[in-house]
Amino acid sequence: MNQPTQLGRYQIVRVLGRGAMGEVYEGLDPRLDRSVAIKVISTACDADPELHASYSARFIREAQAVARLNHPHIVGLYDFGEENGAAYMVMELVRGEELAAYFDMTQDFHLEFTLEDAVRMTCELLDALGYAHRNGVIHRDIKPANVMLSHDLRVKLTDFGVAHMAALNAAVQDADGAEMVGTPSFMSPEQITGQTVGPQSDIFAVGIILYQFLTNERPFRGAGMFAVQQKILHEQPVPPTLLNPLLGPAFDRVIMRALAKRPEQRYPGADAFRDDLLRALDGDAAARPDATSPPPPPSPWRPLDTVTPRSPGDVVRHAQDDADATRVQRAAHDDADATRLAPSTRR
8 A cells, every 4th residue: 555645634744553454654633733643444455355344344343432432541533534445543643652562572662660550550451441341342352562651651542443342233243253353362261262252351351461560471371372272261370479479469369360261250340350459559568568668769660581670679580581482472463453553762
């Protein structure tokens, strides 16, 4: 697809990202003098009518889902249109970095945060999901690549391309009801087995992200996606405190409930997950030996064992020196990543 110079009234500034489903550009709305992100459905699939119909349906579904939602931690939709046969969405431009870059040590990640920040960001993600669920939208593809962090460490949830919306015509939903929808290593057991997906599937995926925050490892690892999915279905993850002894035992209880195999055994909603996580953080803080004295300024908390620390206290290390060798490779960015916005500070 040749890069357009203008779509509707929006001027194209530069490419932010490309995926199989489409391209994302930084644009300018001259009427409001506002920078925007413009997602355009790819024309590369025009020769395949079935593929084009699938992409178009997902594109429209994403626009419908985001249009329902007005929340500070969900990327906003400003406009939807068509230009020369190409559909496009005009969305909020998030300047920052993907959470995926934090977990992927091959990428340059510029932001630093504490354990308290990590818990707060997880809670912001849960706030966004709780709001979406109350409005009949289930994301179904929660993963670090779909979570943007602004430069002030605020979460923006993106990419609703495979979202399930309760009020849509049942025939539209049934079209993918029997398929595995999402990213394999972040799927819940019911997604893997093709069962009905509800809010607890999103909660399961947030549990995986939280586990990575706490331990710098995925809870389910294996040699290939099939092995990972078998572990998701049949094995319990290692409790986070065994990999990061600096954590309090309350974090184990939160993680194990979020990652329960059966949906009814997980948290009943995102709000309950958030509240329990905050209690775990409060309990962990209360258990510190110096809890009665004023706490020192927080140091950057980034449990990446291959990052050279600025001082011994800056980086939380876990016991396995070769943990990265066993980390599951991230799923290919073949679809939903089109909504990811390239970080403005990325070299």
